[in-house]
Amino acid sequence: MSETTVTARRSQTRERLMDAAVALFAAKGVLGASVEEICERAEFTRGAFYSNFADKDDLCLAVLNRHALRELEATEKAVASIGEDVLCARTIDEVIELALSVFLATQPRSSEDLVAGMELRLYAVRAPALRQPLLALNERMGEQIGDLLGGVVDRVGLRLQLPMEEALDLLHAVYLHSGINALLQGLEPDDESRRRQLTELLKSLVTDREEPR
Amino acid sequence: MSETTVTARRSQTRERLMDAAVALFAAKGVLGASVEEICERAEFTRGAFYSNFADKDDLCLAVLNRHALRELEATEKAVASIGEDVLCARTIDEVIELALSVFLATQPRSSEDLVAGMELRLYAVRAPALRQPLLALNERMGEQIGDLLGGVVDRVGLRLQLPMEEALDLLHAVYLHSGINALLQGLEPDDESRRRQLTELLKSLVTDREEPR
């Protein structure tokens, strides 16, 4: 069958173009990265690009979709890997630790991904072709992660002071913001200190059900 | 004297160019807004632009500086206008209300300013000419507002669970993030609901000194 094999070459090309795009989006912004440059970096010519994508927006969409898929996978893996630990966890601190691990698994680890993500997010605000899809992905991810974390939190008898959705948004906001702040200061975002920051925040947002004030 | 009058025409030109730039930065991004377009919108030609600014980065710098000045003014005004109220405020809720008013006075009110601000912030991450200045402005503003709010909070016997600097950063992150989220959903950011969100957050972060748990 021609389809699968052909598609193999094709999807390799697409992958390499997307990789190049993410790197350049981070380095120069979505608008600052020309189609030409993206192709150059991926070691193709523009012929390959226009054979695979309608235009830059189309490429952005593909990047977003790929990102969502990866994030979802990472989340599931993280949840699976702490599945048993949760049942043993008893102290608030332990649970917060675990919940954070799951959350952090969903966040961009490299500063490149962080910046590229912000770029795309901001770009999507005014790109009609991207707004709806990004929104849909966000929502799906939010629910997914919310459910997972909600289960964890419930099982060990914690109560949030905020709805799960808002709490996640909060974490998300703080995490991204502090990452950008670090980059502005010329530092690589420091995982340790950001984790500590989020831990403190979570402690403030959580109430132990067995010890009400 | 030639200087003052000449400067009057000049600074009007600069103002109009900056206004046009902010509008276009919000609508198309810093990189998406060409010098040509900015001039067109301001009803000048590029001659005016290059007579006033070295290049787009230089214009961005001017915009940032102007913004910082305005923010500072707004803060001072807000603090002045609640100066006496603070002395009467007794309940936690009242104090939070006041503190929030001061904080919100420093934040972009229009969604245009919001987006343009985010654009510039992200742009500065990789524009060497802008990074340091933006950082310096941020720091100055942070201290300024931190001191003001710190005074208010202290005077009425509240204690933060976080250092003031981090608390402000948190508010800032959440406020911007929720604004962008709203825009992604095609809604104008809703002042009411964002204020409520921040109120809840603040309540979680604050401990009443007279009623320790």
Added chain:
DNA sequence: GACTTTCAATACAGTTCTGTATTGAATACA
């Protein structure tokens, strides 16, 4: 091993933008 199909490379036409050098008009000043 010929034949077809798929896909990326090349060539091309057109647009847009930048920055500079020069000109001309308005304003300041005497």
Added chain:
DNA sequence: TGTATTCAATACAGAACTGTATTGAAAGTC
């Protein structure tokens, strides 16, 4: 009113990018 100066408009040269149409090579099929 005449003169000098300031500032924006105009004209220009060059560069970069986009998207399409065509070509050529490699992979897949029989």
